[in-house]
Amino acid sequence: MEGGELINHNLQTTLIPSGGSSIVEFRCEIPGNYILVDHSIFRTFNKGTLGILKIEGEPNKTIYSGQLDDRIYQGEGGTVQNMPVEAKGPAKLLTKDERIAAGKATFASTCQACHQADGNGIPGAFPPLAGSDYFKGNPSKIIYTVTHGLSGAITVKGKAYNGVMPTQTLSDEEVANVVTYVLNSFGNGGGEVTPAQVSAIRKAGPATATK
Numbered sequence: 001m002e003g004g005e006l007i008n009h010n011l012q013t014t015l016i017p018s019g020g021s022s023i024v025e026f027r028c029e030i031p032g033n034y035i036l037v038d039h040s041i042f043r044t045f046n047k048g049t050l051g052i053l054k055i056e057g058e059p060n061k062t063i064y065s066g067q068l069d070d071r072i073y074q075g076e077g078g079t080v081q082n083m084p085v086e087a088k089g090p091a092k093l094l095t096k097d098e099r100i101a102a103g104k105a106t107f108a109s110t111c112q113a114c115h116q117a118d119g120n121g122i123p124g125a126f127p128p129l130a131g132s133d134y135f136k137g138n139p140s141k142i143i144y145t146v147t148h149g150l151s152g153a154i155t156v157k158g159k160a161y162n163g164v165m166p167t168q169t170l171s172d173e174e175v176a177n178v179v180t181y182v183l184n185s186f187g188n189g190g191g192e193v194t195p196a197q198v199s200a201i202r203k204a205g206p207a208t209a210t211k
């Protein structure tokens with residue numbers, strides 16, 4: 001019961017008000033990655049506000065056969081929100097190591113909610129950056145993805161994805177840092193990207209992505 005002493009059992013849906021909280025005891029019969037989204041007011045799913053419940057164990061096949069709907073849940077329906085634009089300071093000249101360190105922080109605050117700390121993503125929802133063949137040998141593609149967003153069918157490491165990544169509102173400097181971090185992490189092949197390269201791709205648009 002909301003705010004009362006009576007404990008509800010076998011409840012399917014309840015409302016947790018904004019700023020409120022709830023303690024829920026439940027049993028899960030099917031292992032997997034359960035993506036938790038704010039369904040109440042803001043639905044900031046596309047800004048990376050989500051939780052993931054990773055459940056391991058033996059599945060109870062009589063409850064769920066394992067057949068997935070191939071479409072991705074779009075928390076905001078057809079509307080993709082953009083990150084708020086903030087005034088950015090002047091670009092700084094960084095060494096490659098400084099770039100990687102700064103990029104690591106940007107990754108943690110901007111990319112990690114979806115692509116995960118280990119860069120492995122979430123099967124069926126967020127593609128991996130670890131060993132991704134999508135941008136291998138072509139850093140323009142990752143720069144383009146971050147500056148313009150990405151949607152539609154793509155294949156990464158042999159698995160199909162068809163989701164929406166919103167445009168990330170980051171300065172050229174921040175994009176150069178986070179891309180350099182990704183290229184030098186998760187077993188990827190290395191490399192360095194400069195703010196000038198980011199600026200050129202930001203202006204040139206889609207043509208650069210496919211080359």
Ligand code: HEC
Binds near residue numbers: 046114134153
């Ligand atoms: C809100 C979730 C979300 C956030 C935040 C996000 N991405 Fe993505 N990203 C996606 C989705 C979904 C796709 C697949 C889009 C599609 O299917 O066309 C994707 C695709 C990609 C790809 C191309 C596929 C691959 O795995 O190589 C790259 C590269 C990428 N993202 C990098 C980043 C970087 C770097 C950041 C942070 C600056 C970031 N993403 C932030 C959801 C996100």
